[in-house]
Amino acid sequence: MAAEKIKAETRTEFGKGAARRIRRADKVPGVVYGHGNDPMHITLPGHDTWMALKHGGANALLELEIDGSKQLALTKQVQVDPIRRTLEHIDFVAVTKGEKVTVEVPVHLNGEAARGTLVVTGTSTITLEAEATHIPEYVEVSIEALEAGTQILASDLELPSGSELLLDPETLIVNITEQQSAEALEADLESAEAEAGIEREESDDAEGSGSSEGDDSSSE
Template identity: 60%
Template sequence: MSNDTIKLQAQARTKFGKGAARQIRRENKIPAVMYGHGADPLHITLVGHDAMMALKNPNALLTIVLDGDEQLALAKDVQRDPIKPVIEHIDLVIVRKGEKVVIDVPVHLEGEAAPETLVNLDNSSLQVEVEATNIPESVTVSVEGLEAGTLILAGAVELPAGAMLITDPEALVVNVTQQISAEALEAELAEAEAEAGIEHEPTDEEAAEAEGEAAEGAEGDAAAEGDAEKSDDA
């Protein structure tokens, strides 16, 4: 956990609407709104590059500096462009020192499970309640040497001091299974496709092989007929 905050310089925003937002983004800034603790929503702009770097950690504790005043905040919602690496808008929620917040913390796996196993991460994050000024970047789960059939539930994950689990303790986080061979996987897929009535066009190799077998069969039939005719002539 870290008590460090990231300072972001902000400016008050007085123009609104899509046109104003586009203009703000053209200036390499990001429109944002900050609210919470009964305060009126405060519309601001943030320096684009600084905000993007800060929000590489979605749970980063931010110090928003506006007209010399500082306010602690967390990013509540970050709207990103679906194509370009651009943040379009940020919702910030005001927090206080000592206040508890509920956030999603990523699960980080370390170690290697037993040979010929697969490690499935069923829940990539856990929801926990922590102090706003003491948010963990992640929680670590060791899979070192775990055998197939091992299940790790949320309640068994060790949390940082002061953190309380909100996720259902019975929620599956890690499932270690037996690794399946390529042949077995292919057989399962073929069986599933057959049950679903899915038919595939033969590949060029399969078609050539089938033609070869058909030709061999035809030659065999012709030879058999020839032998039969010779036998009749005799």
């Protein structure tokens, strides 16, 4: 993963008021932790930072140029406004080239399993140790034409060179099962309801199905 270059500035104003002023100027407040140094509070350009995060994914690596000096920084936490979808704040961890870091990497499924099967994802992310400058954006798993009964475990994953799995090798990643019919699903639901002591109410149609047109004749 190549580091995106972003120019940043140190900031000395803090608090909600200062943060709002920063965001109104299309900038983003952030902080860089790590390597035994005091936290470095910075301001980043809003649009450029947003694009860098979209390109780099959950573990985006940025090369921050802060007041003339350069610092590699790994994205650790991103706060986004849930309504406006704008960046609110970013936490970074300072890293160096060659340094190994622990990250959560998403699993992407590729292809389609055999017909009549159901693909169940056991876990959507895995924990890896990788060099800070070579963190994979995702790990790809092929499920093409896999038959029911197939299971893919963490130990089956093909990891990028330099990455090490920090997860129980027996962890289930993908399980391919037979696809149930609507009738089988309904039967399972009825069985579960019966075990739980739940009685289904009869519909109005079912209640009225036993009545006949001649029932009203006695009223004449």
